[in-house]
Amino acid sequence: MTVGAAPGRGQSSGRRRSRIPTSRSHQIDNAALSDREIVRVAREIIAKVGVDGLTMRQLSTELGVSLGSTYHHVPTKRDLLVLVARDLFDEVTIPSKGKWDERLKSAMVSVSDLVERYPGIATFMSANPVEIMPIKLYRALVQILTDAGFPVDSVNAVMATMFFYVTGTSTGGPSLASSGMLDDVEMKRLFEDGLDLLLAGARVRVEQPRRRTRSGAPRSRQRG
Amino acid sequence: MTVGAAPGRGQSSGRRRSRIPTSRSHQIDNAALSDREIVRVAREIIAKVGVDGLTMRQLSTELGVSLGSTYHHVPTKRDLLVLVARDLFDEVTIPSKGKWDERLKSAMVSVSDLVERYPGIATFMSANPVEIMPIKLYRALVQILTDAGFPVDSVNAVMATMFFYVTGTSTGGPSLASSGMLDDVEMKRLFEDGLDLLLAGARVRVEQPRRRTRSGAPRSRQRG
DNA sequence: ACCTGAACACCGTTCAAGT
């Protein structure tokens, strides 16, 4: 198996020698098999057949290496998915200006649009929120909320609520769609509607940070 | 009536079971292997080792039958999980009196408490919202909202948002917990806090049903 | 009708052995 060079995607060339220490700069460069390349191909496969359809064997074949070789770079499939998820999140766009709620909504729509192109990744994300959230994105979102005047506790609540809502929607979307009860347009509307609902709830906290809502539970007092 | 109203599925979906009831007597009786029993044992296993740990083989062993025999009663593992999920939802308790938001919150806490005892089931639920939601529970929740004066559209939005938030939280909970950043108590608080946030957003819609929030997006106008 | 035993077609993961 010396050939490799996946079908379809030209890009032949015998990149392989390239052991040449061009300098002591980056060692990624032309490495036989970079994490970057692995993630790129994995994304392609997931886009086509979903996370469950992604096989370490199929990935290896498409990379032009053996199964064992792939495992030399990525310890487990889970680790691979973490890399993929982070890579995806890096593409989330956040408007640099505008009202906080509009920026937030836009960011969430961006996440949703991105994630729905990779079946099964939303499920993985919602099961691994800590591992997959890139610090950069996380900080950016927190910044928006703190700038808007949210108290720390509320920041976490808003972040968690949005995250789980978005991943949940993306996870359950296919089910709703295939059930025939909702088409794509209605799905999109339901998604944004829920987002608005959520943001409305958040808005209450900045506009009246210390006012109790008339029926709001004062605390968690299950068993005092 | 888009979201809810479970698909017209009277029984067109052809359950292979239910071959005309044997008159007035229960057909469970001494049946070698009832669905009820299968679900019961499956739940036990899931409680111990999670959905992924549940194996059709293990289930068969614990039922005292062969693998093929189990498959004679349950077509696929997925179908089994649907039965399990529905069985779980049947135990959700909804307060019969109280303010709508308190009843709703209580119901969601009930779902959360129930679901977190069965690792992996929340993930399955959020991926199969339509299939697993028992009509009875669905109707009860809708009733609470309509009684509270919610317009139809908002009912769907509130339902979807809550469902995905709850399943998402339950799905991601273990990750947050094992990361060491949140203990059980803090998790519970975060969960309820998010729920309050969500309900606050819902409250806006009944209290001021036709007033536009000051920065609310008027429509979905992405393109076209 | 229900059940069994055995197989099929996969998986993720590991590892001695090569270069």
Place this chain on the structure above:
DNA sequence: ACCTGAACACCGTTCAAGT
């Protein structure tokens, strides 16, 4: 250091054959 070939230990699912 990187890669290969082959295996291991599972899975879900199917099915001819029994009773």
